[in-house]
Amino acid sequence: MESLEKKIVESDSLESLEKIRVELFGKKGFLAAEFVKLKDIPGPQKKEFAEGLNQTKESLQSAFDLRYDELKQGEIETKLKSEALDVTLYGGSAKKGSLHPVMETMDRIIDYFVALNFAVESGPMVEDDFHNFEALNLPKHHPARDMQDTFYFNDGALLRTHTSPVQIRTMLSSQPPIRMIAPGAVFRRDYDLTHTPMFHQVEGLVVEAKGKVSFANLKSMLTDFLHTMFGDVDVRFRPSFFPFTEPSAEVDISCIFCKGDGCRVCSQTGWLEVLGCGMVDSNVFKAVGYENVSGYAFGLGVERFAMLMHQIPDLRSLFEGDIRLLEQFR
């Protein structure tokens, strides 16, 4: 009996323990043979023998269970150790790409206005004189056309110099009330350190019944917009001139780099110009056949926003597909 227990305790693997299990507990094993003897034992000793046998079985079973757990634990431990890995090696093994900072900025701008229930509208990039200039109160030979150096095609078509023609197309194809933005690429014939022949604008337009929309409304929304984009900045409106709006204003934010003290980015002024806006000129409404309406419009350069928000110093680098720049925005 003791030797049997010793055998269990000394077994050194799950395989040898399994052999012992069969020897002891199997159908043809030690215990089964002992129980067979029971039927030959006369009455009075039978009970005593049976009790002894049950005790033996129990103590063997518990010795077995104990040893089994020990061996199982050991085996798992060995398996775990054998699978050891320096997991810290694999931290940066795959990387995602990134959205382009200009496009990502445009997304954020669109999100803001969509949340205010503005529709997103689009239009062609190859435009005609009517939609790009004439309807926007920029008649032929208007001096303000000089402000926008235009790409022309041999058949007289042109590349849109701003996203404003989308306003005209939207007004011509629908009726007020209108609340829309037009994001997209625009083109001017200018190519130097601070100008690229293509850049992106987001244009906004609101048209309501006459008397419903005022400059005060425009001011309220753009101030909130700029706070959403740039955080806690001061916002300043300066009267300006655009042929398609009257009154017009340019909007500045306090310089986000020097907090208004004056630095290189804001040319020591403490202010950064970020938006143009105004009340839609009545000549524009006339051109699309609207009567008794009022409205406001605004426009901004997406590259300018992106460069300010992400401190990107070089405009042209945005059009180079340089991964060294792009991977910083992962």
Next chain:
Amino acid sequence: MIVTRSWLNEFINLGGVTNERLYTTFNSIGLEVDSIKSYDIPQKVVVGKVLSCQKHPDADKLNVCEVDVGDGVKQIVCGAANVVDAEYVAVALVGAKLPGDLEIKFATLRGVESEGMICSTSELGLPGMGSGIMMLDESIGKLEIGKELRNYETIADTLIELELTANRGDCLSIYGVARDLSVALDLDIAPFSHQSKRGEKIGIARMAELHSKGEMKADLLYALMTTDRIDLPFLIGLRLAMIEAEAEETIEKLLTYATHTTGVILRAYDAESLKHDDKISLNVLSQEDGIVILSAGERNLGSVGIAQNATTKPSAQNRLILLEASYIPPDLLVASVAGKSIEKDTLYYRTSRGSEPNISFGMEYLASLLENDAALFYDGSLGVSANHKRESLIVDCEEIHSLIGQVIENGRVIGILKSLGFEIQSSQSERFGVRIPQFRHDVKNIQDLTEEIVRIVGINNIQAKPLEFVESNRLGETTPYYAFKRGLRERAVGCGFFENVSYLFCEKRKLDEYGFDLLDPSADLTNPIVEELNTLRSTITVNLLEALGRNIKYGAKSVALFEIGAVVDTDRREKEVLTLIFSGQEALEGVANSGKPAMIHFASFAEKIGLIIGDFTLQECTYSNKLLHPYQSADLYCRGKRCGFVSKLHPLVQEAYGANDTFIAELDMGALIPVHKNAKPISKFQGVYKDLSLVVAKDVAYSKVESEISSLKIEILQKWYPIDLYTDEALGEKKSLTVRFFIQSLEKTLEESDIEYVMSAIMKRLEMSCQAALR
């Protein structure tokens, strides 16, 4: 437009106005300040009087001067040639610290002691005025010997550069800016007055006459003078240097100065050369098209506001000079000039933006500059004037309020308009008439007037109010498209691609070389900006290849870029495409691949595309540009529609860009937009997978096998896909293709016979159409 404080002071008194207030006011009235610069003249630079001037005994180019500097006479050695003519000069005394860390000390120059320095403008940090020292005169203010120059406001001036909007021609002069400023600052504007000291008088009519023809559209005024000498006071020279004016002759400089000051278009003519029989006969011809031509006898003098015949300009030798002041309405002029090849001189910019209509003011101002003891003016003047239509507007204060969104008191509105030069015709009620001043040709309607009110009230004084809006769904078509595009971009980023933005332009030569569509010449760009961007792109692949090339140059081993953007076809129709490029190593270098990641290959590129756009199939390539690899390219079909190509980059192109294995794809965005889907019932019964190994000719594409199976339209055949491709010598010109089928019924558990039926139907079809055999 450049103005200076002291120059503005000729018309308004800015005495109590700080530079900060000036800066804020300019910005708030719409005259944006580009830059502001104060000339800080160093201490110990004083007015000195040259008492004597002698050649230096040992140096040809030096002079030894005795200079009275107020508290004594100093001996100063000076190297400037013009010191011999100097009377009053700027002297930097010993101890003065000049710009550029130059401290003035006692010095001995070639054995002669020197106690200070006689200065030029640039030595004091002022704009350069050519060679030589400053020759001061009373134009800068009363000259007091020993007075520090920093105490002369005309010299220690503040220069302000204004960025004018296109409509504000009225502010292209010192006077115009002062006029606008006077309203904003509530200061009086002083009218220009000049007491002529002209002595003996001969009437101009004895020398000249003027004839006009046509309906006159311009105002013209002429004066005549003789002179032996034209002076250029120091201050005028200094200010012209400040505004960087370029003029040769002194008379030209004075004309420029007078025009910059008054805004009136001023010219001068060599009158001697215009004389015919001792008389000048001027002819003014007002043409139908709005251009006004001037001539004297046979000679063409030029056209009003556009250009002057250069040979009629006076030179320093001319004694008899004809002066001209003119005005022509810009709207009229600009429309007439456009489209004609007419020579225009520098003044045209001013006339086209709207010059000052008060021409007698300009003429008086110019005369005051030319007057000296050697000048003699003929009495009176000659002139013509046009009958300019003065526009009127009916102002409804209610309309102004509703545009602004705030009530501005009637009295305030009228006050502002009056001070801006508008004439109020009756101011009793909410509605009144307003006559627009001639110099504000840009004001045409009530909105323009509202802008004037807003400018002076200040936008920052308008209370912001949220807009009340009746809401409706504004989703439309473009808004959901943006959302779709956004998702697509995010997935591309998730697959390791970087978003690229490139120009809509491309180089014609490259598109042609690679066999892409070219714009019809009649629809091509007329004025491209550079050769490399001389047409619109018909593909984004070429732009992405350029970006690839740059990244390879920077040493990138793996380049994955995508761009969603517009391209055009031969007829310049626009569409949006998604273009992807993946070049070089597929994974990052790391332990997993022992620092040697595999190169991108067709299967993994296709897998990435699937992760971005969803389900697609590939068919034999029908595109034919030269970027495509002839044996590794395909048409990509999305939901049954062909939407672009996927290909390995042609090895020749790859080589040209120095790239490793590279794959490209260009897909129509329109075809990628997801369609509406309905759920199909899911079977409750067990399904079965079956593999079939076929032997077919090498040139039988899987897509052929696929479409044959598909055309069987077996309902219980749920899906099938290729799982193995095998070739060896024994198979020769054939290949072994293994396809896995999944068979499942919606109605019952399949029986062996059902499965056999399906498999034999497939085999039979493939034997027939693809000459397939069982392996």
